[in-house]
Amino acid sequence: MSRTNDGVGGGGAGDAGLGAASGGETGGASAASAGGVSAASVGGPVPGAAVGGSGGGAVVGGAVGGVNLGALRSHNAALVLDLLRTAGPDGISRLELAERTGLTPQAVSKITARLREEGLAAEAGRRASTGGKPRTVLRLVPEAGHAVGVHLDRDELTAVLCDLTGAVVARRSAALDLGAGAETVVERAVREVEELVGQGGRSGAGGGGPVAQFPAPPGGSGDRRPQVLGVGVALPGPLDHRRGVLHRVTGFPEWNGFPLRDVLARRLSLPVVVDKDTNAAALGLAVGGDAGALASFAYLHFGAGLGGGLVIGGAVHRGARTGAGEFGHQVVQLDGPPCGCGNRGCVEALCLAAVARGDAAEAARVLGTAAGNLVALLDVDLVLLGGRTVAAAPETFVRGVAAVLDERAGRAGEDPVPVRVAPGEGGGVAEGAAQLLLAPLFGRAEG
Numbered sequence: 083m084s085r086t087n088d089g090v091g092g093g094g095a096g097d098a099g100l101g102a103a104s105g106g107e108t109g110g111a112s113a114a115s116a117g118g119v120s121a122a123s124v125g126g127p128v129p130g131a132a133v134g135g136s137g138g139g140a141v142v143g144g145a146v147g148g149v150n151l152g153a154l155r156s157h158n159a160a161l162v163l164d165l166l167r168t169a170g171p172d173g174i175s176r177l178e179l180a181e182r183t184g185l186t187p188q189a190v191s192k193i194t195a196r197l198r199e200e201g202l203a204a205e206a207g208r209r210a211s212t213g214g215k216p217r218t219v220l221r222l223v224p225e226a227g228h229a230v231g232v233h234l235d236r237d238e239l240t241a242v243l244c245d246l247t248g249a250v251v252a253r254r255s256a257a258l259d260l261g262a263g264a265e266t267v268v269e270r271a272v273r274e275v276e277e278l279v280g281q282g283g284r285s286g287a288g289g290g291g292p293v294a295q296f297p298a299p300p301g302g303s304g305d306r307r308p309q310v311l312g313v314g315v316a317l318p319g320p321l322d323h324r325r326g327v328l329h330r331v332t333g334f335p336e337w338n339g340f341p342l343r344d345v346l347a348r349r350l351s352l353p354v355v356v357d358k359d360t361n362a363a364a365l366g367l368a369v370g371g372d373a374g375a376l377a378s379f380a381y382l383h384f385g386a387g388l389g390g391g392l393v394i395g396g397a398v399h400r401g402a403r404t405g406a407g408e409f410g411h412q413v414v415q416l417d418g419p420p421c422g423c424g425n426r427g428c429v430e431a432l433c434l435a436a437v438a439r440g441d442a443a444e445a446a447r448v449l450g451t452a453a454g455n456l457v458a459l460l461d462v463d464l465v466l467l468g469g470r471t472v473a474a475a476p477e478t479f480v481r482g483v484a485a486v487l488d489e490r491a492g493r494a495g496e497d498p499v500p501v502r503v504a505p506g507e508g509g510g511v512a513e514g515a516a517q518l519l520l521a522p523l524f525g526r527a528e529g
Contacts, residue, residue, distance in 0.1 A: 130324055131312060131355045134347035158185055160525035162193050165205055166222040167247055167524055173206030173219035194220055198394075202226050202246075222246060228308040230275055230352075231516030233359060234267065234317035236260045236333065236386040241274045243308060244516040246523075248370055251308075253512075254278050260317070260331070264340050271315070272349045280309055312353030314518030315346065316362035316511050318387055323404050326356035332387060332411070332430075333422035355518040359383060359511045360407050363468060364391030366514030367396050367504060369526050380464045381504060382409060382453060383511070384445075384479070385469035388430040394460065412452055433471075442475040446482020453483050454490045455501050467490075468504035468511075476503045 161183045165174055180190045197203035198220070206221035224245040233240040239258040242250045254274055260267060320329040326343020347354040357365075364381045381391040390409025392399040400406050410430030411423045418427025419435055429452040436445035453465050465483065472479045484501040491498035506513055517526075 094504060115233075130326065130343075130357075131353040132344045132347040133351065133353045134325060155526060156193070157202060158183065158189065159193050159197065160523065162190065163197065163202065163222065164524035164526065166197075166220060169221065171206065171221055171487060173221035175217040175219050177217060179220075183473055200226075204514060213262060226248065226309075227311050229311045229516040229519035230313040231362075231512040231514065231518075232271055232275065232313060232315045233362075233512040233515060234258065234260060234271065234315060235359070235511075236433055238386075239270060240317075240512040241271075241278050241511040242516060243278050243310075244513060244520065246520065248366070248517060248520055253277060253282075253507075261336070264337065264342075264345075268342075268345055268349065271346065275313060276349060279308060287516065310352060311523070312519040313346065314362065314515035315342065315354060315356045316359040316515040316518075317356075318389065319358040320405050320408060321356065321358060323355075323357040323361070323400065326354065328356075340479065347379065353519065357515070358389065358391070358407060359515075360389040360391035360409075361398055361400060362391075363504070363506075363511045363515035364393050364407075364515045364516060366506070366510045367466060368396065368398065369517050369521050369524075373416050376463045378460065379464040379466060380409075380453070380456055380460070380462045381466045381468060382449065383469040384433065384449065384471040388433055388449075388469075390456070392462075393489055395464075409452065409456065412455065414448065414451055414455075421517040424498070424515045443482055446475075446479045449479065449488065450483035450486030453501075456485050457487060458490070462499065464499075465499055465501045466504040467501065468506070472503065474476045479503075494515075497520065503510070 092159035151255060162179055162185075164515045165179055165182055174189050176187065176194060179185070179194070182185045183190070184191075194203055203220050203225055204223050206219045208216040209219050224247045227246050228251070229244050231242045231244060235258065237258060239256045241254045243252040244250055254277065256270065256274060258267065258270060275386070302311070317328075318331050319333075319343075321327065322329065326341060328337040328340045328342055333335045343354050343356040346356075360381060360383045362384060364379075367381055376393075377396050378392075378394050381393075383389050383391070388410030389515070390407045392407055410433075411421065411425060411428045413425055414429050415432060419431045420426050421428035421431035423430075431447045433445040435444070436448060449467075456462070458467065465475075465487070467479050467483065480501050480503060484498070487501060488498040504510060
């Protein structure tokens with residue numbers, strides 16, 4: 083994925099980029115009011131986010147650990163921050179930052195001074211120089227801020243708390259009935275987010291995740307709750323991610339027209355971004371992991387349903403009407419069994435029926451046929467599989483899908499597209515949902 087310092091790509095989850103790209107670095111934004119988080123405090127409006135300003139919930143101020151995030155409003159600052167993120171704990175020198183961003187050493191010094199002042203960067207030691215005094219290296223401070231990722235599946239809710247690197251520091255899970263009605267689902271989501279944040283990152287009874295230790299903010303208030311940038315929510319589509327409004331969610335048409343983003347933002351008093359589960363997972367894979375080095379790949383999520391997330395040219399592809407990735411509803415058998423979407427013979431219906439019969443190999447073969455259609459249309463570099471159903475028999479699904487793709491490639495005289503299981507629990511949907519908030523801070527809104 084190419085990175086330049088002349089602007090942030092638009093479209094998709096990053097329509098607004100990081101706000102005004104105002105040269106070398108931008109001064110601090112005003113802190114949020116007591117009711118919630120100022121959009122300016124997270125580097126301008128979070129792309130596609132609504133900001134709640136009233137109501138109860140896990141309210142955090144416009145500062146991260148007492149730090150204002152106005153330093154992130156500059157595109158150039160985002161470039162520097164992303165290099166600090168990818169450098170890891172070993173850090174990177176100012177000279178290297180200047181070389182890799184194309185910025186002047188003076189501009190880099192100005193940006194890094196602001197980042198250190200805001201608590202987002204810190205010294206990581208010194209490195210031997212080829213001449214002159216040793217170079218000071220800087221690193222990102224991961225615990226300076228956090229984002230919550232929520233996966234609303236058809237029958238389960240998963241919530242994770244991630245630090246600035248995207249690492250999960252706490253996880254919660256709970257049973258969920260997506261068809262129980264908007265009020266019930268919203269109440270459950272709000273409660274799980276509040277518990278996740280209010281416990282200072284300690285996992286709930288069903289979470290099984292790590293216990294995170296958060297530093298007390300300046301001033302000695304003793305409040306060790308993590309400072310949260312916002313909440314990313316991922317769930318089945320179709321939906322309009324720009325407005326955060328659900329359409330006729332497959333199997334749950336009663337959600338049609340529900341403004342989930344705005345409702346949750348009001349209840350939580352936090353910025354909220356909503357996207358399809360497969361898009362969120364694809365974003366998470368594009369930002370981190372080995373898939374991030376590839377220009378194009380497809381993520382196929384097979385859990386309680388079947389969907390796809392597409393990364394084309396390094397960016398999550400959502401389509402002009404945000405409807406791309408409805409992979410499970412391509413018809414592969416005319417007059418086949420009815421599907422929840424209203425069609426017959428959809429890949430999702432056939433795969434679910436095979437799994438219900440206990441025939442995972444048949445489900446993998448059908449999934450491979452659909453994946454072959456996708457590869458033929460888009461010529462992607464990699465197919466990643468995820469979701470609970472895949473996780474129950476990963477070797478069977480990888481082997482079955484790869485066999486179909488290998489056969490097709492052999493007929494065409496081409497190298498087969500590799501097939502692998504996606505990293506992360508359940509395909510990393512909840513983690514990807516957190517990246518809906520984190521990625522724009524590093525200029526990675528589009529993956």
